[in-house]
Amino acid sequence: MAGNRSEPAGRSTLIRNAALAARLGATSAELWAENRRLRARATDADPHPDAGLPVGSPVPELTLRTLQNAEIALRQRLATGRPAVLVHVSPGCGPCRGLVPELARWTQQLTGSLEIVTVCNGALSDAEEMFANAREHPVQWAAPGAFAGAFKARPTPSAVAVDAAGRVLSRPASGAAAIEALVRLTLSRSAAAAEPASPTALTVLPAGR
Numbered sequence: 001m002a003g004n005r006s007e008p009a010g011r012s013t014l015i016r017n018a019a020l021a022a023r024l025g026a027t028s029a030e031l032w033a034e035n036r037r038l039r040a041r042a043t044d045a046d047p048h049p050d051a052g053l054p055v056g057s058p059v060p061e062l063t064l065r066t067l068q069n070a071e072i073a074l075r076q077r078l079a080t081g082r083p084a085v086l087v088h089v090s091p092g093c094g095p096c097r098g099l100v101p102e103l104a105r106w107t108q109q110l111t112g113s114l115e116i117v118t119v120c121n122g123a124l125s126d127a128e129e130m131f132a133n134a135r136e137h138p139v140q141w142a143a144p145g146a147f148a149g150a151f152k153a154r155p156t157p158s159a160v161a162v163d164a165a166g167r168v169l170s171r172p173a174s175g176a177a178a179i180e181a182l183v184r185l186t187l188s189r190s191a192a193a194a195e196p197a198s199p200t201a202l203t204v205l206p207a208g209r
Helices: 002-044 094-109 124-130 146-151 176-192
Strands: 063-066 071-073 084-089 115-120 139-141 158-162
Touching (some): 094 115, 094 176, 158 176
16 A cells, blocks of 8 residues: 555656756756857957957058157068067056066067067157166157057057068957967967968967966
8 A cells, every 4th residue: 555655656756856857957048048148248248349450461550759759660660570579558557567577578588589569658758757667678659549540459558469571460469468478479480480471360378377
């Protein structure tokens, strides 16, 4: 008798468990779909969806000035036969100021291999003050908004890689860590092989410290 009573109870438990599993499965599917919708909306809300020039395009014409107020064209500055990383900074940007010692160190260590071209916007006097303790690092000055407009770059600090022929190699890298990663990657590519006829986009990777 006891066995006959437990059999229906066991079937009832199985039915309830199956129904619960079905509801959980449906809820998981709904959550997964909602997550995809949220991520899609976040992507659509990106304020810089078109940041950066197309890879392979020539470096735009841009007139710069040295901190000694001498005029120089960006293309002329890049005519060294070496790849370069253009770093865009601003005197009013805290992370940019923190990057100054690194810029000076990279310039010294990578001489002859990779050009570190720093372009500072803002007032010329502010740029002079910002790099007062890094005199060995050559700095160019651009009118506010000139560099960002020419390269469609994100807010400072940002950087763009350029090949030895003066063609854009990467989309803008934003932030100190991403800029260091771009420097490492550009240097590694340069050391591995000569520049190809058709440049391939560089992907920013973690610095791996």
